[in-house]
Each structure stands twice: as structure tokens, then as C-alpha cells.
Amino acid sequence: MTINSQKISSREQAEAILDKYDYFLFDCDGVLWLGDHLLPHVIETIDLLQSKGKTVLFVTNNSTKCREEYTKKFHKLGFGSVTKEQIVGSSYATAVYIEKIMKLPKDKKIWVLGERGIEIELQEAGYQTLGGTDPELNVDSFDPEHPYFNLDDDVGCVVAGLLFQVNYLKLSLTLQYLLKDNKSIPFVGTNIDSTFPMKGKLLMGAGSIIESVVFASGRQPDAVCGKPNSGMMNTIKAKNEGLKANPLKGLMIGDRLNTDMLFGRNGGLDTLLVLTGIELEQLVSKVEQQPTYYASKLGVIYELTQ
Ligand SMILES: C[C@H](OP(=O)(O)O)C(=O)O
Numbered sequence: 001m002t003i004n005s006q007k008i009s010s011r012e013q014a015e016a017i018l019d020k021y022d023y024f025l026f027d028c029d030g031v032l033w034l035g036d037h038l039l040p041h042v043i044e045t046i047d048l049l050q051s052k053g054k055t056v057l058f059v060t061n062n063s064t065k066c067r068e069e070y071t072k073k074f075h076k077l078g079f080g081s082v083t084k085e086q087i088v089g090s091s092y093a094t095a096v097y098i099e100k101i102m103k104l105p106k107d108k109k110i111w112v113l114g115e116r117g118i119e120i121e122l123q124e125a126g127y128q129t130l131g132g133t134d135p136e137l138n139v140d141s142f143d144p145e146h147p148y149f150n151l152d153d154d155v156g157c158v159v160a161g162l163l164f165q166v167n168y169l170k171l172s173l174t175l176q177y178l179l180k181d182n183k184s185i186p187f188v189g190t191n192i193d194s195t196f197p198m199k200g201k202l203l204m205g206a207g208s209i210i211e212s213v214v215f216a217s218g219r220q221p222d223a224v225c226g227k228p229n230s231g232m233m234n235t236i237k238a239k240n241e242g243l244k245a246n247p248l249k250g251l252m253i254g255d256r257l258n259t260d261m262l263f264g265r266n267g268g269l270d271t272l273l274v275l276t277g278i279e280l281e282q283l284v285s286k287v288e289q290q291p292t293y294y295a296s297k298l299g300v301i302y303e304l305t306q
């Protein structure tokens, strides 16, 4: 297959990108950073865009942090001016979905298989969460008599996402709620990423955690809210009228084809794949739907324009 995607490797190409787009949507893991390791010249690239008056948004599928915690991470890593309003995470997208689309009544509780980010966003939306990071669940040995096995009849939704503190009890309790009431409690996933990029390694992604309870319960999630779900794009467009009116003024930058690139394309935006995370250059020519552009890393936009 031929490559239709344009590789960003000259000053003219980088400047053309700066001229053409008003909205820059950035994926985070694999684009800006790998864990706490900042990728080269990303701060300079973001500063360059902001100095030109571009709208810069951060759209991450990583549900382990809420928007508030991401703001702190941005500041700690040296992105001085980033605000909570610029961040859209899959944990926030999940809370928006449950509140606005599913319209789960606020007196219902939500069982969480995941980290703090999910709990905080759901609590900010007005829901009481169960499970999640409750220290009661961090046990070394499995006890089928654990009090949590007295299932709470007020649980009206199960949310599953990326979990670092995985254990048998948390997975088995999630299974109980997925099977409860003839499998009728709504089941929502944060995102489908099979893997998670860490410096030089591929780790387990949220999708792989979710798949374990999918397999055990024989159920598929009723919704998965992160990229490429269009609900997340609609949330962004609702707050950015110019992007809604003219999606081609937007560029989605990411490191994964089946989430970031699909999300941008489905939203009507152009796309830029960077090769610092999940995908390798050889793949660009092999996929049917190629990104509009690709680049070795995000920082080339800054480097080529200096
Ligand atoms: C890796 C991904 O985060 P993102 O790349 O969307 O920031 C995820 O947490 O599954």
C-alpha cells in the first residue's frame, strides 16, 4: 500500500500546520510523556501554539487521574499555564456519559473497578462510589466472606477502567455486580486501549483489565466512553463552538491508531500520528485509513520552526 500520510520533516510543513489549524487536541501518554518522563520539546511546542493564540486541549484515555490531578501533573512537569478546563480524560467522559446520556439517578451508587480518577469524577458529578480505591479491598488473601459480598442493592452502574492495584477480590466483586439482577446493571468501560506505553515498555492497558470481567461475566460493556467514542468529541465540541462549526480547523495528535486517529477522523478533524508511543512507522503504510500526517515525535513542530 502507498503512503498518503505526510511525514512532517521540513520547516515548511511544520509552519503550514501552525497556519492551518486553530484547535490542537493532544493525547497525553505516548505523545507528551511516558509516565513521568517528559518527551523532548513538548513544552516548547505547546508554548509555541499558545503564543500564537491556538486553542490547546488535552484528551487522554488514562482514567487513573481526574482533571484536577492532571492539572497538577502538568504543572509539576513544567507546563505552567495548563488549566483544568483544557483537560478531558476518559474518567470525566465516563461521568458525563452516566450523568447526561444514561441519566442515572443521583441516588444510585456506582461500583468502580479502577483508580481514583474515576471515583473523583463520578463524585464531582454527584454520585456515591463503591469499591475503587477503598483500602478494605487491598487484601493479600481472598476471603469469600468479605463484607463486600453482601451486595448493595443501590448499585445502579458498574464502571471499569485502568487498575494498577489489581487483585482477585476486586475482580470477583465486579463480577458479582455484573451478574446481579440477571445481568441488568449497566456496565460502562472507560476506554479500550489494550496496552499502556511506559518508557521503553508496553504495559497492560485498561482494555485488558476490562476484558477479564467481560470474559468472566459473558457481558460486553454497554458503552465505552473514551476515545474513539464520539460522546467525548461532542463534549469537546459543545465547549468549543469554532471546532463544532468547522472541524477541519482542528488537528488531533496521538500515538494510537484505533483510539486517537479514529477519534479525530470520526470527529471530522485532521490527524497527526507521533511515533513516541504505541505505533511504529512501518504500520503507517499498512493501514487503510492513514493519518493526515505523521512525525517521529511531537517536538519536531518546535524544532523545525526554530
Ligand atoms: C494510554 C492511554 O492514555 P492516552 O494515551 O490516551 O493519554 C490509556 O491510559 O489507556
Ligand SMILES: [Mg+2]
Pocket (backbone or CB within 6 Å): 027, 028, 029, 030, 031, 254, 255, 256, 277
Ligand atoms: Mg497515547
